[in-house]
Amino acid sequence: MRNPLVKFEFASHGYFGPHEVYSLDLETSLMIGRMVTDEFIHREVVRLQLDADTIRRVRNRLARLQLPKWADYYINESIIDGEQWSVTATYADGTVIESGGSNDYPLRFGTVRNLFKPVRQQFLKD
Numbered sequence: 272m273r274n275p276l277v278k279f280e281f282a283s284h285g286y287f288g289p290h291e292v293y294s295l296d297l298e299t300s301l302m303i304g305r306m307v308t309d310e311f312i313h314r315e316v317v318r319l320q321l322d323a324d325t326i327r328r329v330r331n332r333l334a335r336l337q338l339p340k341w342a343d344y345y346i347n348e349s350i351i352d353g354e355q356w357s358v359t360a361t362y363a364d365g366t367v368i369e370s371g372g373s374n375d376y377p378l379r380f381g382t383v384r385n386l387f388k389p390v391r392q393q394f395l396k397d
Contacts, residue, residue, distance in 0.1 A: 276333055278361040281383050285354045293387040300326050304390030317393040332382055333360075338368050345372030358383060 277298050284290035290307045300321040321329070338360045347353075350373075357371035370377070 274362045274364050274366065276330065276338075276360055277363050278359075279333060279386075280359040281356070281387060283354060283356045283384075285352075291387075291391070293390060295329065295386065297326060297330065302387065302390055304387060304393070306391075317390045319389055319393075329386060332386065336377075336379055336382055338370070341368070341370040341377045343370060345370075345375035345377060347374040350374040 275297070278294065278296055280292075280294045282290075282292045291304065292306075293302070293304045295302045300323070302319045302321055304317045338358070341358075353374035355371070355373045356376075357369065360368045362368075
């Protein structure tokens with residue numbers, strides 16, 4: 272891997288909430304999440320330490336997304352109260368790729384949500 276991805280961040284919020292912020296540090300194998308809704312502010316930041324095999328699988332899944340080919344912004348102008356999202360990918364050489372959108376998504380975007388499912392499940396337990 273000549274220029275590995277070292278950090279991946281995802282934020283999502285909708286007109287009615289919740290506001291979710293996730294980050295994954297691929298060097299320290301630490302996944303972090305925070306969720307805020309109108310009803311509550313989750314008091315804790317959820318932190319999960321991932322094992323080496325999980326990080327390897329995550330790297331492979333992120334590579335298949337082809338982040339450098341994503342547009343800067345995706346928008347579906349016919350929906351005005353849906354979801355807004357953003358993704359930031361930081362590479363070892365300092366390259367940063369940012370993409371975002373409003374009710375429109377790049378191909379295979381579901382992979383992004385699924386990456387942070389372990390953290391999201393911790394929120395739903397509480």
